[in-house]
Amino acid sequence: MRSSSTRSSAVLAFPVEVFVRRYEAGELDEGDPDVSDLAGLLWLGQNGHRATA
Amino acid sequence: MIDARLTLLTIPGQETHYNLACVENGERVAFALHGVSERLFIRQAIEIVGDHCQTVSYAYRYQSGEERKSWLLRWEYFRERPRPDYEYPLAHVHANAEFVDPDPAAAHLPKPPSHLHIPTARVPLELVLWHVIAEWGVTPKTDDCVSFSASRWRASSDAAGRLDRTARLPVGQLVATISRSRACFHAPAIVDLPATSPRYRQLILRGGPPL
Numbered sequence: 001m002r003s004s005s006t007r008s009s010a011v012l013a014f015p016v017e018v019f020v021r022r023y024e025a026g027e028l029d030e031g032d033p034d035v036s037d038l039a040g041l042l043w044l045g046q047n048g049h050r051a052t053a
Numbered sequence: 054m055i056d057a058r059l060t061l062l063t064i065p066g067q068e069t070h071y072n073l074a075c076v077e078n079g080e081r082v083a084f085a086l087h088g089v090s091e092r093l094f095i096r097q098a099i100e101i102v103g104d105h106c107q108t109v110s111y112a113y114r115y116q117s118g119e120e121r122k123s124w125l126l127r128w129e130y131f132r133e134r135p136r137p138d139y140e141y142p143l144a145h146v147h148a149n150a151e152f153v154d155p156d157p158a159a160a161h162l163p164k165p166p167s168h169l170h171i172p173t174a175r176v177p178l179e180l181v182l183w184h185v186i187a188e189w190g191v192t193p194k195t196d197d198c199v200s201f202s203a204s205r206w207r208a209s210s211d212a213a214g215r216l217d218r219t220a221r222l223p224v225g226q227l228v229a230t231i232s233r234s235r236a237c238f239h240a241p242a243i244v245d246l247p248a249t250s251p252r253y254r255q256l257i258l259r260g261g262p263p264l
Contacts, residue, residue: 024136031147031168033114033121036129040098040110041072043064045135047100047109 011035020044059095069101070109083116086185088192091125092116093185095178108132113181115189125149128176141170 011019011034019038022028028035039045062072074081074096083092094114099106113128114121127147134143149167152158158166185191 026136026138029168030141030170031164033112033124033127033147036127037096037112037114039135040112040129040131041096043070043098043109045133045139046098046131047133 011038016042061099071099071101073097073099083114083119086191087194089185089190090117091185091189091191092119093181094121094124097178108175110135111176111178113176113178115181115185128173128181129170130175142172144173144175145170146173146176147171 011028011032014022019028020042023035023039023044030036058075059073060076062074062076064070064072075084075094076082081094081096083094085092092115094112094116096113097111098109100109108130110131111129114124115126116124124147126149128145129147130144131139132143147167147169148171152166155166162169182191186193
């Protein structure tokens with residue numbers, strides 16, 4: 001089994017607070033796979049959960 | 054050969070919330086798959102509710118190489134809208150593809166086809182595994198993996214083949230599913246049970262096989 005690292009996109013360089021603020025403002029590209037992935041990873045909007053660092 | 058594993062990641066302060074992913078050197082990575090050069094990235098957010106697990110969100114990404122940007126297909130789901138003005142279907146698929154005849158679409162579509170959130174039902178991980186085995190040439194280590202996925206499909210769909218969206222996954226079944234999924238990968242996938250969660254251990258002991 002071999003797994004691999006992946007390169008970071010621009011949104012991955014954001015501090016969490018910046019990502020959350022810009023995501024909730026609708027400023028990020030929803031077509032970017034990292035955007036929806038991070039929103040899910042941070043549980044944004046799920047059960048009223050807000051992201052924590 | 055690197056030993057890959059699926060890991061349940063705890064969320065500080067949230068005893069019943071977990072993210073499931075393959076982690077290597079502190080970074081979430083994509084699995085290599087037997088028989089093909091493509092890779093599969095898995096992220097699933099899981100919440101323990103009562104005596105079962107429910108999927109809160111997922112991102113399954115089939116990609117041609119190591120880079121995130123090499124994705125071919127992406128299945129994504131949010132149980133609730135991630136923000137109030139989220140305007141897309143909560144379960145959807147992205148295809149990194151172009152229209153055969155792009156001009157008519159380009160006249161009306163202000164974004165590339167890969168940015169379309171094409172509606173789906175909620176897609177179980179087993180179906181993604183089944184899909185890459187059936188159509189992309191991924192080789193399961195045993196035939197049992199395929200028959201197991203097929204049985205899960207039948208169990209979770211009605212006569213018209215639609216997914217039962219109310220189906221819930223007991224904790225033990227989640228563990229069993231992950232254990233069965235090991236057969237699809239080169240090396241054993243191991244679930245790291247969070248040592249900090251007595252509640253989760255209790256559920257595993259009551260509802261599923263020990264790992």
